[in-house]
Amino acid sequence: MAISLSHVSRRFDAVLALKDISLTVEDGAFLALLGPSGCGKTTLLRLVAGFEKVSEGSVALSGRQVAGPALHIPPEERQVAMVFQSYALWPHMTVAENVSFPLSVARVSAAEAAKRLTHALEAVGLAHLGQRRPEALSGGQRQRVALARALVQDARVVLCDEPLANLDIHLRATMLDEFRRLHRETGRTFVYVTHDQSEALALASQVAVLNGGVLSQLASPQAIYAEPANIDVARFVGEGSVVRAGIETPPTGDRAVVRIAGQDVQVRARPGTTPAALPASIPVLIRPEAISPGGDIAARVTASIYRGPVHAVTAALDDGQSLQLHLPHAPAIGETISLRITDGWAIPE
Numbered sequence: 001m002a003i004s005l006s007h008v009s010r011r012f013d014a015v016l017a018l019k020d021i022s023l024t025v026e027d028g029a030f031l032a033l034l035g036p037s038g039c040g041k042t043t044l045l046r047l048v049a050g051f052e053k054v055s056e057g058s059v060a061l062s063g064r065q066v067a068g069p070a071l072h073i074p075p076e077e078r079q080v081a082m083v084f085q086s087y088a089l090w091p092h093m094t095v096a097e098n099v100s101f102p103l104s105v106a107r108v109s110a111a112e113a114a115k116r117l118t119h120a121l122e123a124v125g126l127a128h129l130g131q132r133r134p135e136a137l138s139g140g141q142r143q144r145v146a147l148a149r150a151l152v153q154d155a156r157v158v159l160c161d162e163p164l165a166n167l168d169i170h171l172r173a174t175m176l177d178e179f180r181r182l183h184r185e186t187g188r189t190f191v192y193v194t195h196d197q198s199e200a201l202a203l204a205s206q207v208a209v210l211n212g213g214v215l216s217q218l219a220s221p222q223a224i225y226a227e228p229a230n231i232d233v234a235r236f237v238g239e240g241s242v243v244r245a246g247i248e249t250p251p252t253g254d255r256a257v258v259r260i261a262g263q264d265v266q267v268r269a270r271p272g273t274t275p276a277a278l279p280a281s282i283p284v285l286i287r288p289e290a291i292s293p294g295g296d297i298a299a300r301v302t303a304s305i306y307r308g309p310v311h312a313v314t315a316a317l318d319d320g321q322s323l324q325l326h327l328p329h330a331p332a333i334g335e336t337i338s339l340r341i342t343d344g345w346a347i348p349e
Helices: 041-049 095-105 110-123 139-151 169-186 197-203 221-226 231-236
Strands: 003-012 015-025 030-034 056-061 064-068 080-083 157-161 189-194 206-211 214-219 241-247 255-260 263-268 280-286 291-306 311-316 322-327 336-341
Touching (some): 015 056, 030 041, 030 197, 041 056, 041 080, 041 157, 080 139, 095 110, 110 139, 110 169, 139 169, 169 189, 169 197, 197 221, 206 231, 214 221, 214 231, 241 322, 263 291, 291 322
Parallel strands (some): 030 189, 080 157, 157 189
Antiparallel strands (some): 003 015, 206 214, 241 280, 291 311, 291 336, 311 322
């Protein structure tokens, strides 16, 4: 495995920024660290890089322990590359000089350095801009320079700290394709910090969702979206509604029947996670794509936002809970509409 964290915690005086984090990242994987501001994702990345020291637990890279309460291998000896949100380019150096700087520090031979530089610039599509300085580049080009500088190093792990946060939406989409392509072509292990769930779902083979310094869930993007481990993950990732639903009979296999707005709705459930004592009330996640018009559930429209191909609609049930759905037309505010729920997820409590 490329990275292993075992019971890692990090304290800043009285503040516990990370609490008992354990996870492994396999060689060649793409792990996204996802969460809101202040959740600890950047601190976790900096612990792996060696820019922060662990308070408890240990960090290992490629089977070699690099951090522990009495051990701290410095960043330059960890064989990891870093891509910063701010690009971190030297303004007085050309593109080629910025990219090859780690090679000069490592005293790589001139012939080998030239070979790696050419390959890295070609990989990010900047071979023709090697003699330009950073101020003559666009934001997307600067980020490509930072990425090339990471690729030119002989490092199997590439750490990315919100690298697309400063780019506009169109450049961000282009760079997402670049990261996806480079990960596929290089086979390196990527760890990518972001608060943007669309980036995490689009890029990662595994997503780690953090909240308040705690690892809430580590799973594939598909599992994070379809089967969130708790209410916090359900509300943070993707659109949807979390409603309280009544349950009167035990689930059958991975299915349960719940009561929403007076109607029986079949939802997915993890065996053993629903209450033993029934009847009970459980939280259920319902995504917009699981709601269609024309059913037996009545709801009153309280908001409608035009989003191009669809209108994002919020509709209130009789018990005061709300559903979020997508409709091809704009309903009137206050209008009562009939809905059908075709899928849901019983969130473990």
